[in-house]
Amino acid sequence: MNKITRFFWFCSGAHIGTLKKYPIEHNKYVGIGATIFFTALFASLSGGYAMYFVFSGNAFAVGFAILFGLLWGTAIFNMDRYIVSSINKQGSTNSQILQASPRILLAIMIGVVISRPLELKIFDKEIRQKLKTAYLKGQHSKIDTLQKTYQQKYAMELGHNLDLKKEKDSLEKDINHSRFELNQEVFGDKTNQTSGLSGYGTYAxxxxxxxxxxxxxxxxxTDDLGKMDNYLGQRKDYEGLNSTRLFSDKQLDSLANVAGFADRNWALGQLAYNANGTRDLDTYLAESFIGYLFILFECLPVFVKLMSPKGPYDVAVAKTAEANMHFAERDKDRDMAVTDEVYDYQLENDVEHRKKIITGQSAYDIERHSYE
Known part of the structure; x- marks a missing residue:
């Protein structure tokens, strides 16, 4: 437990040597450190899944996901640790809130970023179904567009083809009727259209x-109609009508599996709406609460630090910082004084050196004097 406690102290960004002196502050900074750690852990899982999704199907997808997840989690951990440790508890409440405002906005942005990939995974089944519906609808629309373009482009040929079909149907009916009348005439059946005389005579x-x-x-x-059908069939192949078909269930599953981040993100946004365009309140609240949960979880360390009263550890850290600033200023002044003394000494020696040269001392004497 001591090792775990020290680890969470480290995660909180606290100065462990100072914190040890105030046991009353131990649990508070264990909680802050644990929150920062688990936020980074969720960020690592989210980033790893996002990278695995990007490289899905690649032999190194798992390796890339683990590596990026660790890097992303470490970056979020370091950022959160800095955000919490840099809040100064010495100021007033308003000044602390003003100081923490940029950090809260940054935490909200981080919460949104780390929550989205996990939302994509949580609603994976619903997203796949939405994508299948969208792909099938898109294919329908594509086929309708091709069909409309084809009909407009070859309207004259299609009209002529329709006329040939109508004429063919009419001729077939007339031929059947004429053949029936011919048989009646040959066999001598008396009607309004036949003479009633049997045999193959003049009327027959x-x-x-x-x-x-x-x-x-x-x-x-029939020959003209066949040629026209053949021509229109070739035109359909050229325009892509014959090769464009509705997707099968297997094809839809394959398309949903290889869908990119943009398509899946769009599908996730569409889950909150019904087919008629109205908002699906249940799904919308489920998606929103997941996002709000991660945003709150990301902001929680900052809120805990702001809500916690100023404790003895904060006072001790402030005094230590003030003392360090005093020592730094003192050392700075002392270093500047020493620098001035060294500069004056060098300047004085340089003047003496020039005087000796002017009075005619030999170079050997000058060098010996300098050495001594």
């Missing part, structure tokens, strides 16, 4: 000629 030959004329026209229309 006339009806046979009309029938052959219609069959010839039907053959021509």
């Amino acid at each position: 030959k006339q009806k046979q000629a009309v029938l052959q004329e219609k069959e010839t026209r039907l053959k021509t229309v």
Whole structure:
């Protein structure tokens, strides 16, 4: 327990030597240190998952995720530790809040950043379903667009093809009716359209000629229709209509698995809305509370430091800092005085040296005098 306590003291950024003298402050800084540690731990997990998601499918994805998770967690740990340890408890409440405001804003930003990847993982199943629906809807829209473009581009050919089909259907009906009348004429059935005389006579030959004329026209229309269908089929291949199909369930699963961060982040945002565009309150509150939880967790060390009253440790640290500043100023003045003395001594020696040169002393005497 002593090792754990000292570890959390280290996490809180406290001066352990000073903190040991005040047992009443021990638990407070254990709590602050534990909060900072677990915030960094969650940040490490969040960053590791985000990196694993980026390199998903790569053989080194796990290694990259672990390495980035450790680096990201360490960075957040160091930042939180600095934020908490740099809050000065000597000022008034307003000054402390003003001092902590930039740090709270930074903590909120960090909370948002570390919460998003974990939200993506928590709502992974719902995100996949939303992505499948979006991909299927997008494919429908793509096919409709291609179909509309194709119909506008080849409107004349499609109109001519439709006319040929109508003429073909009409000819087929007429041929069947003419063939029936021809049989009635040959077999002598008396109707409004037949003479009632059996045998292959004049009327039968006339009806046979009309029938052959219609069959010839039907053959021509059928050939033209086949050529037009072949041409339009080639145009569909060229425009991509024949190659564009709706996604199967297997394809949708594959697309959802390889979806990028932008698509998944969009899907997570869309979970809070129903199909008719209204807000789904339950999902919205679930997403919001997860984000708020991480933001609160990130801000908690700062809030704890602000809410805690000024204790003996804070007073001792302030006095130590003040004493260190005094010693630093004193050492600075002393160093400046010594520097001035050295400079004056060097200047004096330099003047004496010049005088000796002017009076004609030899270089040997000057050097010996300097040595002595």
